Amino acid sequence: MTTSWADSVANSASETVVSDKNSLRRPTRSTYVPPHLRSRPASDTPILSGPAPERISFNGTAGGSWSSMGGSGSGSGSGGTKPELGRHNQGYGYAGARRGGGAGGWNNRSGGWNRREREVNPFGDNDETDVTDQAFSEQENSGIKFDAYEDIPVETSGENVPPPVNTFAEIDLGELLNQNIRRCKYVKPTPVQRHAIPIILGGRDLMACAQTGSGKTAAFCFPIISGIMREQYVQRPRVARMIYPLALILSPTRELSCQIHEEAKKFSYQTGVKVVVAYGGAPINQQLRELERGVDILVATPGRLVDLLERARVSLQMIRYLALDEADRMLDMGFEPQIRKIVEQMDMPDHGMRQTMLFSATFPREIQRLASDFLSKYIFLAVGRVGSSTDLIVQRVEFVQESDKRSHLMDLLHAQRENGTHGKQTLTLVFVETKKGADSLEHWLCINGFPATTIHGDRTQQERELALRSFKSGKTPILVATDVAARGLDIPHVAHVVNFDLPNDIDDYVHRIGRTGRAGKTGLATAFFNESNLSLARSLAELMQEASQEVPVWLTRYASRASYGGSKNRRYGGGRFGGRDFRREGSLGRNLDHYGGGGVNSGSVYGVPGNYGGYAPGVASAWD
């Protein structure tokens, strides 16, 4: 089947009806005009000020394809009738010109760019020929078979889940976005994209469990960008020096926010949708200037956003889309208050009136429960890994006493240096527990002839970014990191992840080793285990077993003995998925308020009864 743009409009329209009831109850929010109200007289919607003929013109083409809209010109002549619109037409410059100036109504968002500003080409090419429609459809057609994806386990739950799509063409995100997808060399959607994009385009809230590197960022960016392009005549309030983004993407680290921003800029290139990033450790005035030039999608870390909100420079009143990346981290004890403040205590529209999307590779049940506060009739989606990235990562655990760790690491690095024949640097990412430990290990490596750098929260932002660049470039092929680098960061060519100090939480381990084995490449993950990691023994052994890794006998023994953290950390008892919907565990009717229930995935297979006390019998017996 195909999902046309018209279909998705129909879908989202039926959703909007619901949220619109709310908006009528809340006149303060009338500044946003839902699509089906846009042709009504301006008196109903005082702040709406777009010229009516253009709205009619848009409605007239609503059933058509994006490309026909862009190409037809349709004589809507959006310039001129209103000074505001004229200014923006000018502001969009090249983008507007490329659309033949005919895309009436595409370019009148008040978040437009300043005059004369030219969008930097994030692809670093000016060659338009390699993104022809023909090349795209050839790729699409030749890629119809997705056998490689057939085996990937997918679980969805919730009401009326929109069916997945197989191609980007089917999704029909719009020609401008399609061009960028081609420029990114994406041939076909990844599994999380196949499922998540129709769900988000259908206007639904989403909790998605998918490995980083599986295309999560695009999965939420595409529909957000597409949705904003589709939102005609969103007239934002005019309050002096107040900034009104339409979408908010939050992430737990500055570097991750930067990375999302970079990606989102590619996806939105020449669409007229403006993406801006705001994070701490960098001059706020510069970020404010950038914001003042107009923003549709704001990517931010929580602290800096709270700052901007408290200064009353940013308002969340117009937020239509809220995405939390690494959502389980965003809702853990350290972040939850800030997130609640942003989402519940400022001026953001309630859930149900905005669309909320939560993404993470891991989703502990207790976090799912917290997260459900932010969601409305959401769909839960769990997607296995692309090419099962655990297959691409060889995991090793070695028993290393604290005092031997350095020399053991040295041995590994020496061996690696000798084996690493290719001119290409093999990058090694070493995780430690503390910032102090990171500094001291880096220093020790350097004086022992291994060029290393470090990234952690005690370093200045400048130092952090320099360290990351230096590592990526191979100048310092060893990066010693705290958990700041554990999540989301896409660093190509990391061949080896060393857990010099193991984390206490198995989820953190999963995120850390996920820094290697990316983009179809193989990777190695080595962990140094000793008596201080006993609480991780069971979950680690299970995870490795699950990933068909060789589990050392001594670890198996520790695992079977360990009563430590036997429930909290135990969630990989044979589950094929990255997670499962906690709502479906309600029938177990027990322990919902405690860790004692066995963790998110301990149920592993639907319908397995007797999942209590953290010991899924079928699996635990293997260790007993």
Added chain:
DNA sequence: AAAAAAC
């Protein structure tokens, strides 16, 4: 106990 996130 540590890490991250604002000035």
